[in-house]
Amino acid sequence: MQFPFRYNGITCDWGDNMQYNITDFLFNDGMKRNISTDINVKELNFGNNNYQIDFIHIDVDITNLGYKKINLKGVIKGTLKIPCDRCMEEVDYNLETNFSKDIEFDGDEKIEFIDGYNLDLEKFALDEIIIHLPMKVLCSDTCKGICNQCGTNLNKGTCNCDNSDIDPRLTVFKDLFKEF
Ligand SMILES: [Zn+2]
Ligand SMILES: [Zn+2]
Incomplete structure (x- = not known):
C-alpha cells in the first residue's frame, strides 16, 4: 500500500504511527466521516506495566461541528493480557469502551492526540484504554x-x-x- 493514501475521504499517513490529517475535513462544516480500523500496537506501556495486546479496534465517527470544532464518537474494542491480581497468571482481558469527545482546534488547551491538524488515532485509543483499565483483574473469582x-x-x-x-x-x- 502506498502512503499517504485516501481513506474514506480522509488522508491517512501511516508512516510511523496512525496520523490522520483532517485539514480538508475541518473546513467543511457539518462534514461527517467514519473510520474503522485496527490499531497495530503490540504492547501497552503504562506505569511500570507492559501489557501485551492481542488486538485493538477503533470505530469512530468524526463530525465537524463548525468553528474548527469536531466531535469524535465511537467505540474501542480490544483484548489485552493482564496478570491476575492474585496468582500473576496472564488473563485475556476483553475491553469495550464508548467515547464521545468534542475537540476545539483553536483552543488554548493542548490535546495529547492532536498534532497540528493531525489526529493520532493510536495515541487516542491507547489513552482511552488506560483510562478504562480495571483496578484489578482475576483469572477466576475462586483463584x-x-x-x-x-x-x-x-x-x-x-x-x-x-x-x-x-x-x-x-x-x-x-x-x-x-x-x-
Ligand atoms: Zn489467578
Ligand atoms: Zn508454600
Missing part, C-alpha cells in the same frame, strides 16, 4: 493465588508451607466448628 512463602501457584498445586497464621478473631469460629 487461590500464590503461596506467600514459597510462591507456588495454589491453583496448580499445593505446598507444605504452614500458612495457618489465621487472624486471631477467626480462631473463635475455628473452635466453634470443632464442636460439630
Whole structure:
C-alpha cells in the first residue's frame, strides 16, 4: 500500500504511527466521516506495566461541528493480557469502551492526540484504554493465588508451607466448628 493514501475521504499517513490529517475535513462544516480500523500496537506501556495486546479496534465517527470544532464518537474494542491480581497468571482481558469527545482546534488547551491538524488515532485509543483499565483483574473469582512463602501457584498445586497464621478473631469460629 502506498502512503499517504485516501481513506474514506480522509488522508491517512501511516508512516510511523496512525496520523490522520483532517485539514480538508475541518473546513467543511457539518462534514461527517467514519473510520474503522485496527490499531497495530503490540504492547501497552503504562506505569511500570507492559501489557501485551492481542488486538485493538477503533470505530469512530468524526463530525465537524463548525468553528474548527469536531466531535469524535465511537467505540474501542480490544483484548489485552493482564496478570491476575492474585496468582500473576496472564488473563485475556476483553475491553469495550464508548467515547464521545468534542475537540476545539483553536483552543488554548493542548490535546495529547492532536498534532497540528493531525489526529493520532493510536495515541487516542491507547489513552482511552488506560483510562478504562480495571483496578484489578482475576483469572477466576475462586483463584487461590500464590503461596506467600514459597510462591507456588495454589491453583496448580499445593505446598507444605504452614500458612495457618489465621487472624486471631477467626480462631473463635475455628473452635466453634470443632464442636460439630
Ligand atoms: Zn489467578
Ligand atoms: Zn508454600
